[in-house]
Amino acid sequence: MNDENKSIHEFDFELICEYYANLERQGPGSPEITLKALSFIDNLDDNSLIADLGCGSGGQTMVLAQHAPGQITGIDLFPVFIDLFNRNSRTLNLQDRVKGIVGSMDDLPFQSEELDLLWSEGAIYNIGFERGLNEWRKFLKPGGYVAVSEASWFTQERPAEIDQFWNTEYPEIDTIPNKVAQLQQAGYIPVASFILPENCWTEHFYTPQVQVQKDFLEKNVGNQAVSEFIANQRHEAQLYESYKKYYGYVFYVGKKI
Numbered sequence: 001m002n003d004e005n006k007s008i009h010e011f012d013f014e015l016i017c018e019y020y021a022n023l024e025r026q027g028p029g030s031p032e033i034t035l036k037a038l039s040f041i042d043n044l045d046d047n048s049l050i051a052d053l054g055c056g057s058g059g060q061t062m063v064l065a066q067h068a069p070g071q072i073t074g075i076d077l078f079p080v081f082i083d084l085f086n087r088n089s090r091t092l093n094l095q096d097r098v099k100g101i102v103g104s105m106d107d108l109p110f111q112s113e114e115l116d117l118l119w120s121e122g123a124i125y126n127i128g129f130e131r132g133l134n135e136w137r138k139f140l141k142p143g144g145y146v147a148v149s150e151a152s153w154f155t156q157e158r159p160a161e162i163d164q165f166w167n168t169e170y171p172e173i174d175t176i177p178n179k180v181a182q183l184q185q186a187g188y189i190p191v192a193s194f195i196l197p198e199n200c201w202t203e204h205f206y207t208p209q210v211q212v213q214k215d216f217l218e219k220n221v222g223n224q225a226v227s228e229f230i231a232n233q234r235h236e237a238q239l240y241e242s243y244k245k246y247y248g249y250v251f252y253v254g255k256k257i
């Protein structure tokens, strides 16, 4: 199939996958922060079953696997990421415990009350925080944990430019107390919530994109979809620099009652 026969939508997804496949992470985060969230989880042993939803190429999954016992299943909608994920798992000799499968977080292949831990970094927004927490809960054993990172407002008020940006991109962004209340409402004890430090956005997310953007533009000279996509990425990074006082990612850890 050549590009002309593809819908804009399909083409966009391919483009986005190709771009992110060149990066270790597909969202803000860091190994230190994955471990910090893990430090609140106290129910794992060699028989534990863990799922990482929207795992991407598995940056955080491999960190998790190196510090937590049990079997981990990574799930992502895009085969490109799952191929990279399984390659990473083999490279680190984790293939017996860490497997990636293609699937969707709104149609999970698990049994009810099967999982000890549900992990999801920078990905629950794809179905929405409240919906994800509510729908995923049934797959957790009582006493099992959910740990997700999610875009959140740090303040009650904020400048119009950033307010409008997020209300277009992800209207479910909300303040930390409101997110914690949603966690509780969905049937979890709110165990922890903490803000991801700035280096999760800069050093681990936006900075590695700078070179990838240059290479991507060079490889796709004259491709308007590519130049628009890169312009958007750069705009987003600039907004973060200007407005990082007002928003960021927050890790929420809950325990199923």
Ligand code: SAH
Pocket: 024, 025, 026, 027, 028, 029, 053, 054, 055, 056, 057, 058, 059, 060, 075, 076, 077, 078, 081, 103, 104, 105, 106, 120, 121, 122, 123, 126
């Ligand atoms: N957790 C990774 C990736 C975050 S980016 C990290 O922190 O680096 C969000 C991921 O969600 C992408 O890999 C995207 O492909 C995936 N995704 C989007 N919609 C999805 C869905 N419905 N089900 C599963 N994964 C999905």
